[in-house]
Amino acid sequence: MIEEGKPLFVQIAEHIEDSIVDGSLTEQAQAPSTNELAAFYRINPATAAKGVAMLADKGVLHKRRGIGMFVAEGARDLLLGERRSAFADRFVAPLLAEARRIGLDAEDLAALIRERSTQSTTGRES
Template identity: 75%
Template sequence: MIDDGRALFLQIAESVEDQIVDGSLPEESRAPSTNELAAFHRINPATAAKGISMLVDKGVLYKQRGIGMFVAPGARAQLLGERRTAFADRFVDPLLAEARTLGLGADDLTDLIRERAAIGSAAGLTEGTLR
């Protein structure tokens, strides 16, 4: 989990986001405390707190005084939306630009994606995950 190239607090925030997105940390459930995160990852509690604070600022987590942090209603949908946008920015936009350069239309791209998905099914991708 810990990657030397990126700030630890960002990695902590992304780890909690991943748990929300994959459903292992459902909405309205108690999120790990900064002390729990610090102990688990063997980092300073202030670093963990910075990551958690970032999620509070985004509206993904909220604090219940004296009880702890909880996953906000709508947090999963919010994070999925952010990730879809980032995915489109990082992968789809360049794909479309290259397709235009090659003279490929939407149907050509769809056929190419379906063809590659069939090949990639052995790697865990299925056509159903692309719909």
């Protein structure tokens, strides 16, 4: 899971976020402890704690004193909103800009997306 060039604590936070988004870590469920994360990834517990703290600062996790960290109510919706916004910035905005450059309007673009979506579900890629 370790990626070169990305801080380990960020990777830890992203892994926990992925688990929340895909539903394997549900709201109000206990998050892995920093010691569990450190042992699993073979990293310093302080590094794991930094990733967990990042999520707590963001409102994704909250601490229950003496028990541990838990997924906050609304965390999944918060993360999905962030990811949708990032998706729009990274993919949709450039797509729309290129569509304008080549003379496609919104209806043309929607038709292309529907066509490609249908092809991918039937196994016919072009």
